[in-house]
Amino acid sequence: MRKKLLFISFILTALGASAQQYSLSGRVTGPKNEPVSFTSVYIRNSTYGTTANEEGRYRLKLSPGTYNVTYRFTGYKEQTESITITDHDEAHDVQLASEIFKFSQVSDKWKDNLDPGDTIMRMVIDKRRAHLEEVKGYSCAVYVKGVQKLLSSPKSLTSKAVTQALDLDSNGRGILYQSEMLSNLNFELPDKVREVTIASKQAGVNTAFDYSKASDLQVNFYNNVFKINGLSTRGYISPLASNAFNFYNYKLIGSTIQNGRTVDKIEVIPRRENGQYFQGNIYIVEGDWRLYSADLMLTNKRSSLNLVDTLRVSQQYIPITDSVWMPAAVQLNFKGSVLGFKFGGYYEAIYNNYKLNPTFPKGFFNGEILRIDTAANIKTANYWNANRPLLLTRQEARDYQKKDSIAAYKKTDIYLDSIQHTKNNINYFTYTIFGYSASNRAETDSLYIFPFLQTFYYNTVEGFGINAKVRYSHKIDDLHSYSITPALRYGFANKLFSANMLAEYFNDPFHNSKFYVNFGSDVLDLNNVGTRSLYFNTLSTLLYENNYVKYYRSQFGGFGYQRELANGVLWMGGLNYSSRTQMYNNAFGHLFDVKNKEYTSNNPLAPAGTPPDDHSFLFPQHQALTFNTSVTLTFDQKYITRPTGKFNLPSKYPTLTLNYRKGINKAFGSDVNYDFASADISQYNMRIGLSGFSSFKLTAGDFFNHNTLYYMDYYHYLGNQGTTFDPTYIGSFHFLPFYTYSTSGAFFEAHFQHNFAGSILSKVPFIRKLKLEEVIGANFLSTKGNPNYKEFYVGVQRLIFRVDYGVSYAGNNKYIQGFRIFYGLR
Template identity: 85%
Template sequence: MRRYLPFVLFILTSLSVSAQQYVLSGLVTGPNNETVGFTSVYIRNSTYGTTANEEGSYQFKLSPGTYNVTYRFTGYKEQTESITITDHNEVHDVQLAGEVFKFSALSDKWKENLDPGDTIMRMAIAKRKQHLEEVNSYSCSVYIKAVQRLLSSPKSLTSKAVTQALDLDSNGRGILYQSELLSTYNFARPNKVREVTIASREAGINTAFDYSKASDLQVNFYNDVFKINGLSTRGYISPLASNAFDFYNYKLIGSTIQNGRTIDKIEVIPKREHGMYFQGSLYIVEGDWRIYSADLYLTNTMSSLNLVDTMRISQQYIPITDSVWMPAAIQFNFKGSVLGFKFGGYYEGIFNNYKINPKFPPGFFNGEILRIDTAANSKPSAYWDTRRLLPLTRLETRDYQKKDSIAAYKKTDRYLDSLQHEKNGINYPGYLIFGYDASSRDERDSLHVFPFLQTFYYNTVEGFGINAKVRYTHVIDDWHSYSITPALRYGFANKLFSANVHAEYLNDPFHNAKFYVDFGSDILDLNNVGTRSLYFNTLSTLLSENNYVKYYRSQFGGFGYQRELSNGILWMGGLSYASRTQLYNTAFGHIRDVKDKEYTSNNPKAPDDAPADDHSFLFPQNQALTFNTSVTFTFDQQYITRPTGKFNLPSKYPTLTLNYRKGINKAFGSDVNYDFASADISQNNLRIGLSGFSSFKLTGGNFFNHNTLYYMDNYHFLGNQGTTFDPTYIGSFHFLPFYQFSTGGAFFEAHYQHNFAGSILSKVPLIRKLKLEEVIGANFLTTKENPNYREFYVGVQRLIFRVDYGVSYMGNKKYLQGIRIFYGIR
């Protein structure tokens, strides 16, 4: 055995050396010794590489051996260096030569064509679908670096405290935010994605975009049209789209030879001054007619961008096999200004270790597009020092160190005590609209006081009243919490006092599961889907003598449960008992006496000429034991799994909901006896090419048994009366009376809305600067008692503001027409 010992030791030593990796680093400069930031650096004939940082420094780990390392950046000649790694770290600086594009011998045939750029792009577009579909699936590792900076700030708006807090220099410059992310990314055609975030780190406050997963950077110019999150509600036309010649002109700048391939540089020129078009350059490989690299940008002047003035997108493709090229690096670089503050930044994605057409196990793509590892946010600095692909600049290192120190200080008792005192202070203007929030130092206990606008009110049933409501929330751990919401209500005119409690217990955030309980007494709207808020009903009652909302009193108790049975299937069920009492108007005050205007009865079925103090009969005192259940199917439900739970994302397919409600007779003295079922199918933000997006909802139902039901048991609709309206829900009407169409029989309603997202008004000079979005829509409703009600409307919106003009018809007669306004308050 002894004679074999030296041999065994030699083998073990050799394996140890081969397993050891060393850092290859260096500086990339250009012909004038200028640093060349974001240069792609990769091992030739492999899928492993990195990118230099913005100062031209690069680094990555290699095992001992000899490598052909390729350095590539747009505007410079591609360069390959033979580098040997032995038993130590290696420093290798590179100076790139400037690229010279000209009509080479291999491109002489294009000289005969008057528009050689057009001819080349026709060849590339003809191959578009082939390149789009050449890979059925792949997996890779991804590193994403983000930096957001304040480039300059007006001194008049930058106090000493702000300068210190943001760590700005004398010119008002500094790093606002930076982050790093490591993940594995998996893709299968046509659009299946699954990503796992292994490590994530951030410092500062993100004030612009959040491209926190690899799929956010997947801009594929082989697609006809694609959307870039955050920039616009519309899509952008690719310069390689099948109909690209309707939107772009192309100019051949010249050609160059790179590793035996002829690369044509094509200038991309939009045919119109305004639209969702790119500008810049595409680099096309002759013969293969594929993208070698892209350097394209969007501008606010042309494309009406949100938040920024310019967004530049750069891509570098590398060959994975002889017939497959994939992106090695993708960069989003943006600049903008707000109120004199100029900012800029970038997101850089580096893609490594591609595996083409791997065999994923059955059920691998299950709708989970992103999973964040439980330890992803707790990696120490030493972890990042050994794994980051983009070296930190001196300023970035300093920024991390300072913000890490600040983060550590923010965990001290002294800071937490002062922070709690400060954040729990009341902001009176904020309380008026949004309410007041306070929390304990560890954030486990919190209190929300509902807004003033929902607390003090006036209506003709109760007169002036108080509706005091708070919500207390306690977080038990990352997966369990409960909230209790007590409410006290008192009407000074009818002298009715109500008190109730709503409580929820969230016990499984990974299946959207919760229990809820309600009990007490309250004054409720006869229309159970809602009419006007207390705030708007107070205004319309006091200022214009329009007491739109009709009330009744309920003493109730109930409980329920919901849970996601499987991904995309949510079940809900509940049982409630209530004693209901009819109410009448008792207050008739107003601020402004409107000529020829009187308050209406609190009985929505009373004649129009009924006096305000009308006591006509609507329903008797009754008791109701009611069972509700529903199942919602969200097709192709995609979601993100975080350590604290599952978060569903909007689906690109319609959602189907089946509802059933049973009025249980005789049990516990219950008077009701009915069976109701309905189904609705809906879809929000269905993208229609470049013309914006559509939303729709269709609902139909019937009472299959209606032996005994009372007015509040009817099926009600989300109508609207008054000038203001709420357009945030696609199932609402613009002019439909709140109570007239409520039915105890069969019904069908349909809603459709299309938002052109500025595709029309962006063509109008001056108006395009307002970035308005055009809206058209229609609503339809038919019941046995009121058939064939229709509404048609047009409108414009910007952020939370919207103005619509519409007209409605009841049967063959025009009913109402007018303007409806929304300004963010419901």
């Protein structure tokens, strides 16, 4: 019995030893003992590997056995070494030799061709689609690391407090932000993606751009156009694109032998000085005519990058099978400068454990492109030390340690108490434009006071007035919250006081579900889609005697509900009751005496020349009970699932919205009796190759019962009068009067806009540096009695600033032309 127990113990010990993993670690250097940063290190004939860090240090976790370990980086000769792991961690340093590409090796092969690089690339491009589609789908593990550093800073702008807060050295250098992520990535042609993030970690403040999912770093030069989220609104032509010879020249630098394969080094040379083009080198496997690796560069001077000055894209492919190669590592390395502050950094993606052409269950790709595990953000330091494939540098480890300590301290009662007062201090300048926000230290309760620009106003109906509005929000837990928004309004000229409240309860963030109720009294715009804000209407009224907005009085109550019934299907409905009263002008003040100018009546249908104190009839005092509902269908809706809810992403297909509104007669004294239905289809930011992106919206509708309805029940349009306009919504007009075209009949409106994203002006010297985006567009409207209203415009924009020049036509007659501007305020 004792011998049997000893034998079982021996077997268990042996099995445990065989299951034990040990570390293979070391440092990769070059011929001059310099660290070779980001060297790919992988087990040959496997899908398992890692990448060396900036110091050239690497680590692999391996079970006991003998392995052929390959070390590879662009510019160095690939090296494979046989390493045996026994019962302990193994240290193994590697010194790589510089790669020598010899043109003589291929001179005989291409002796009849004056441009051998072109010939090689024609063969590669001929097989581009085959390589793009050779794997129908795959699953793999992905590790993504991002680091943003301050490389130098002007001493005149860097105080001691800033240096300490950012942990900068004497030269103004330090890590601003770093992040890590471990995900399981699934892909199926043509573009189906589903990813699960199992671990995520951030430290510091992100000052540039971020890639929050592994699919953001899917670099595939076999696609015709290469897109870089966050750094450009335009795409970049791949050196392997089907029409690449229109944009690039290719030069064969030479060839070398790597593991029995001939690899050609090809220099990529843009044909034009400026444009969406790469420059650098790509490496091609002869015979297979596929990518071996890529080392390409984009520059702000040539390609109009945003945020950064240079971006280097590096990629390493490894053979998964004899006929299939997949990326082992991808790196985006960037540098830039702002106001004398020089920054840089990288995002590195490491791919492991490929499973090719797996059988995904039916419905697996359901639109959820990313799910973040509930425990992803709470992984311990020990977990990361055991699982991160890219070792931290000494600087990164120290930065994590310090910022983790700071983050822990910021959760203590002492710290929260100390910053509570400071955090809620009011800045009167920002309050004037953006409002004021305050919250308790746990951020479960918050208060927002609406901007002063929307609080103090003037119009010809109320005179000077105050519209005091605040919003209180309370977070019950991660999935439930509510907000209450009371408002008080008083006009000094008509001495009319209004008070109302909106309450919303959010009960299911995974289905975009909420209830709302509102009640009270208010002074409202007769155009229910809005005209000009209180701020702009005050300016136009007092400075130019243009009282564009027309008002009426409403005492109301209502409630409603919305919910996503299925992915991409959002339903909402509501019931509202109101008592509505016509209003008239009471105040006629102005700051300047504008010659040949007079205020207009508050009746938008009054003929031109009607005196401003007009009391003509527009509608009687009445009551209205209205039911409204809509369904929005977003085709192929993509979304991200976080522990706190579902977040929908823009779709590459149009969105269809169906609307219905019913005026219910006689119930509760309601006087209205009508039925209205409309449909609109829209899509925003459709990429059009290298030429920017387009947006459009089409809407059609009709009142198929209009027995009794009043002016505010008409269908209204988002028109514009005055020199300022709001271009953020595709569906607005540049010159259309606010009320003239409102209808109780059938209508059709169409809007189209294209943003060239700098593809034209980037070719003009000097102007190129301004990074202006060119815009063209057209708007169309046809209603009964007012057919064929149209507008055409051109413009330029930069960030929040935009200037358009356009012309409009009412029928065949020119109506209005001129400039329209936008500078961020609405």
